[in-house]
Amino acid sequence: MTSEKPDIEQNDKVTTTNESSIVFNEEKTMELNNRLKNDFMSYCFSFLHEDEEARQCIQIVWNKYLECVGDVAMLSAFFDTLPYHIKTSVLPKYQNEIIQWCEKLFHIHSHALLCSTYYSETFQRVIRYALKPNQYKKAIIYIPMDFDPNLKIDLTSSLSNIKFEHISNKTSHEDMIDINRFEELIKRDINDSVSYPFMIIANAGSALLGRCDELKEIKQICERYNIWLHVIGDLLGSLALLSTIKDNVNISCDSLTMDIMKLFGIQNLPYLTFFLRSTIDINETDEQNSLQRSSHPLDDFILHSPSVSFLSVWSISQRCSNENIFYHMKQSFDLANLLLTRLKQIKTIHIINDEDNNETYTYQRICSGDAPNDVLPKSLVIFRFQSDNITELENIDNLTGYLDLLNLWLFDKLSHQHPKINLELLKSVHFQISKPNEPIQNQIAAHALRFAPLEHLLDVIDENDMQLFLDDIQRFSDILIATMTARANLASTVSKYSNLLSIPIQNWAGIGAVRYIPSNINPTNTDEISNYEINIIQSELARQLQTNDSAFSLSGGGTDEKDSLLYLRLGMIRKREDLDILLQKISNVGKEAESSIKYAEDMAEKIKAGIEKAEKDLQDENLQLLAQDGLLRQLPIVSNLMSWWSPAPSASATATKGRSFDLNSGRIESTEDTYVYRMQIRRQSHHAPTHNDTTSDNSDNIINSTDQKTNE
Known part of the structure; x- marks a missing residue:
């Protein structure tokens, strides 16, 4: 007895030590995990220190994920x-809880539910689940x-025994299924020897x-x-927003897939696939000795998929209320409906996904049983600017x-x-619209604007933001x-101005383009010199006009002969009357620029002639000085001896004098008076440029007035 007590005490000490070490290790592990998480997030946020708005958005999305989902990675x-056999025992309990929660949440009665991380994986599971056994033909999916x-x-690369068949729609919209065409394809393919109708x-x-x-x-x-009928779309979850709904109401399909990340506004959530049709008659085991490891055929799919998918959904079911879950979806539908209602009041906006004005879609369109007659919400709005009320539209190429x-x-x-x-x-490359009052075959490529708040996780748009947005539209x-x-009226309006020419241009959203033609140039008969003058004045026009108005820009001047001339592009205007104002401004500034350029060219010619005359005068004076001083004074060594023996006069009458060009008089003058009087002497000329005449006249008037007062 005495020998057993020390052993018992020793075992108790070992157990106590192990428990304390486990507790210590857990605390140490939690502390380490928190430190690593904080270090990692701090490093990521360091790249956003200059973008505070993006940092706040990321923080909001992350906090919402933690609040609704939690840290399911550890679970x-x-x-x-x-072990696998333990998983098969644990999974049914939580799978049933998820199914019951989703049934109450979305009012969808299903026999099974599948959580998938990837969208393509969802379709692969549905196809494998619904494929008929012992069928060697290719399955056609419409x-x-x-x-x-x-x-x-x-x-098609993952499943070799399927093929796809597009259902064209020539009566309504190409993104909708033509029911008559669908039935025609079934009757065509039902007796095919190599394929059979399988799914739509x-x-x-x-x-x-x-x-x-x-x-x-x-x-x-x-x-x-x-x-088999499989349904996809964002409106599948909208049943959850209905206040009252009967128990016999269900989506009319065999299976459906919804993206709950878009519906809930929570990142990293899986795709949910509901199986409304029982597959007992489809997927029966054809081998009696096969082992059934799971209670449902889909359990094998789930157990071989990342467990974080179904655990994320289960965690949300335990953490969040229905109001919190549906806030993003309800907010998105309300914003789309608000924008759709207000855009209808703007006559120049065409709403593309609201073309069926004569028919209102309700839940009876997609649900079986006693479906409510409530209108289906709009998950997005697609619109574009389009006006048919301008009478001169035929003038626009x-x-x-x-x-x-x-x-x-x-x-x-x-x-x-x-x-x-x-x-x-x-963009028009990937998108087409139907012309008004014309069949679906006459579709045209067109740009359009798309507003889809359901696809964005942040709920930062309120009614005030939407009102400001509509005001700007x-x-x-x-x-x-x-x-x-x-x-439309550019060509006819430009024709009123003699110096302006309308230029047709493509890929320009503004009014168009004009070119100012100088008065001394015939636009129908130009050469290289006149083209140069035209380009010079266009550049000067653009420089002057852009200082006060951003509606002007310079373009053209390509390598092609037809594009070698520059022109002025006219941008957007706020009022229709602004076109005349812009053209008048171009005409006035063009005339001023033309006069300035002509004056500059005349002055340049005078300066050039003056320089040539000054060079000739200086050359003659140098020759005259050389003849007077003699050749010996020009030699490097002998000139010093000559200067010592017979010094040259300090100021020779024939010394070389500089030349100056008087801009006022336009004359070449000697700089002799400048060096004698230590100042520049200005002489007026009757041939001075006209822009100084006013100053001279004013000066004369002042002098005459002063003399008159003195005489008095």
């Missing part, structure tokens, strides 16, 4: 260290025309324009031909291209004035209207 790392081509290439991917809020397909009708066709330039100018101005709005430019639209009108 994910711990879960990944568990997609709309705007489906991401990079995603299509990624899927539809939109509930297309990526570019936010439009919705007729999901209820597409679902009926899919049930008739046993085709390439009107479509010119409107694109105006919309590009509008985008630059709005983006600079309102960076928080996060406008996006849809109206103000810039008035400028564009005035500029378009001036461009």
Whole structure:
């Protein structure tokens, strides 16, 4: 008995020591983790010390992530260290909690749920999940025309037994599925020997324009031909914003994928895929001896994927209230609706994704059961400047291209004035619109502006910002209207000025271009000298006009003969009457510049002639001095002896004198009087330039007046 007590006491000491060391190690590890995290974040923020606004934005996004998600990386790392059979036991509990939470949150009834880190991985899982067993034909997946081509290439390279078929739409919009065309393709492919209709991917809020397909009708066709319907789009989560909804309401599809990072406004969240259709009749095990390691076929996918995906969603379900989660989505929908409503009041703004004014889309379009009749929200707004009320539009060459330039100018101005709005430019290379009252085939490439607040994590736009944004749209639209009108009337207005010539130019959003022609030049018959004079006066005009008005700029002067002449480009104007003011200013300044250049040229000729005359006079005087002094005085050594023997006179009458050019009199004079009187003597001339005549007359008047007073 006595020998056992020391052993027990020793074991207690070892246990106490181990526990204290574990506690100490945990505290030390936590301290080390915090220090490393702070050092890393401080180093990253050091690159933003000059951009305080960007630093604040990053801090807001990061704080929101910590508040809603927390540090799930530690839980994910711990879960990944568990043995596989332990994971299969732990996963169902949390997977069921996520499904129940999402069902209450989004009002979507699903049999399974999948969290995916990558978008392409989501489609791969859905396709593998829904593929029919023992099917050796290629599965046809029908997609709309705007489906991401990079995603299509990624899927076909990963899955060899699928192929894609685009559904063209010649009746409405190309980003929407033509139901009649879809059924025609099914009937064509159903008896094909190498492929079979398998799946269709539809939109509930297309990526570019936010439009919705007729999901209820597409679902009926899919049930008739046993085709899987998968739906994507930003409006799938909008059911959560409805105040009341019946239990039998559900999205009309077999599966759907939503980007909760956009819906929640929280970074680094996975894509959620809901499986509304049970796959017991699709994915049955064909081998009786196969081991079922998980309770659901999707559990294997989840266990072989990064665990941080489903743990992030589970952490949000435990931390955040519905109001906090839906704030970003509700705010984004409200801002888009506000902008859409206000833009309709501006006549010169064309809203592209609101072309179906005769039809209002409600939740009955995308939901089954007793769906509410509430209007579907707008997740984005696409608009462009476009005016058809100008009567002289036919005078504008390439009107479509010119409107694109105006919309590009509008985008630059709005983006600079309102960076928080996060406008996006849809370039005409990748974007097309339909002409008003014309079929879908007559689409034209066009620039447009896109406002999609749902795609940005920061909720920094309020109603006041939106009002200022709309005020600037109206103000810039008035400028564009005035500029378009001036461009249409430029040629006719320029014809009123004898010295101005209208120049047609491309790729310029301003009024156009004019060229000032000097009065002594015939614009129809020019040579190299006259072209040089024209370019000189254009440069002088631009220099003088740009000092007070930014509407002028100099361009032209290319290597081509047709582009060798310079011209003045006219920018934007605020009022239609400003065109006459600009042209009058060019004409007046041009005449002044022409007179100045002509005077400078005359003076240059006089100076040149004076220099030549002075050189000749100096040369004659040098020859005369050489003849008087003799040749010996010019030799280097002998000249010193001659000067010692017979010194030269200190001031010779024939000494070389300098020459000066009098700008007032225009005469070459000797500098002899300057050195004698130690001052420059000014002599007036009857041939002095006219700009000094006024001064001379004034001086004479003053002198005469003084003499008269003296005599009195």
